[in-house]
Amino acid sequence: MSCQMRMEYKSCKQPEVNYRKGLWSPDEDQKLRDYILMHGVRCWSAVPAKAGLRRNGKSCRLRWINYLRPGLKRGKLSPQEEETILKLQSKIGNKWSLIALHLPGRTDNEVKNYWNSYLKQKTSKPQESDTHSLKNSALNLSIPRLTKLEELNDQILSCLKDSEQSVTPSTGDGSPKGMAADHLPKVLFADWSSFEQDNWESLFNLDDVRSSQVDDAIVLNGFKFSNTYNDF
DNA sequence: AAGGGCGGCAACCGCCTGCTT
DNA sequence: GAAGCAGGCGGTTGCCGCCCT
Numbered sequence: 001m002s003c004q005m006r007m008e009y010k011s012c013k014q015p016e017v018n019y020r021k022g023l024w025s026p027d028e029d030q031k032l033r034d035y036i037l038m039h040g041v042r043c044w045s046a047v048p049a050k051a052g053l054r055r056n057g058k059s060c061r062l063r064w065i066n067y068l069r070p071g072l073k074r075g076k077l078s079p080q081e082e083e084t085i086l087k088l089q090s091k092i093g094n095k096w097s098l099i100a101l102h103l104p105g106r107t108d109n110e111v112k113n114y115w116n117s118y119l120k121q122k123t124s125k126p127q128e129s130d131t132h133s134l135k136n137s138a139l140n141l142s143i144p145r146l147t148k149l150e151e152l153n154d155q156i157l158s159c160l161k162d163s164e165q166s167v168t169p170s171t172g173d174g175s176p177k178g179m180a181a182d183h184l185p186k187v188l189f190a191d192w193s194s195f196e197q198d199n200w201e202s203l204f205n206l207d208d209v210r211s212s213q214v215d216d217a218i219v220l221n222g223f224k225f226s227n228t229y230n231d232f
Numbered sequence: 233a234a235g236g237g238c239g240g241c242a243a244c245c246g247c248c249t250g251c252t253t
Numbered sequence: 254g255a256a257g258c259a260g261g262c263g264g265t266t267g268c269c270g271c272c273c274t
Contacts, residue, residue: 043259057260094263094264108261112264116265
């Protein structure tokens with residue numbers, strides 16, 4: 001949580017209103033997008049009132065993160081992305097937000113939905129085995145229950161090391177990128193909001209992303225990109 | 233053409249965590 | 254240290270469109 005958020009923590013509370021539920025209309029989307037692009041987000045619970053929406057803050061946050069924010073990839077997951085999901089899920093379990101962090105432009109909701117579909121397929125065709133090394137990953141029930149983020153990231157990094165023989169990213173100082181990322185500033189909203197979809201694609205050289213796929217792609221131009229974007 | 237089944241996706245719900253007072 | 258609040262996250266549900274019969 002940023003300092004500014006802390007300063008404004010106290011003043012976030014908004015009066016209860018009769019919140020609207022269900023699908024978002026284009027008009028609501030526009031209002032939310034306009035508001036956030038203009039003002040950023042310091043307190044989600046204050047956003048609906050200020051943006052003129054009859055939604056609760058959580059709903060706005062979810063809508064922004066899963067649908068409206070710039071840089072989101074739409075459409076079907078690539079085989080590489082699917083593989084990444086399966087790989088990470090087998091290592092760290094259902095940590096969707098963490099897994100999504102390694103899939104630029106994808107949300108935890110998307111990852112989760114993919115996994116649920118995958119599980120359905122898996123259970124409907126129980127005897128059909130995968131052709132690669134992931135065949136045991138999907139329903140692996142022996143995943144240790146890890147609670148600390150550092151442990152999870154360690155798991156991810158070691159997992160990725162196993163499979164990245166052809167790609168050995170370097171930050172120039174010899175340290176692993178994932179480690180370096182921890183010391184990088186998160187991208188500011190002002191910088192972030194200036195990203196156009198096209199820029200995103202060119203910035204995230206998709207071929208590079210595909211080859212290294214995970215953990216490298218979120219570190220760009222000295223910024224660490226977070227999938228949650230709450231520290232604006 | 234109609235309607236039933238199914239899959240994908242969007243959104244809600246409830247719990248947990250972290251912060252402030 | 255306890256209470257209250259906001260944000261984050263995973264599980265779940267419900268809607269919608271497509272496909273098959």
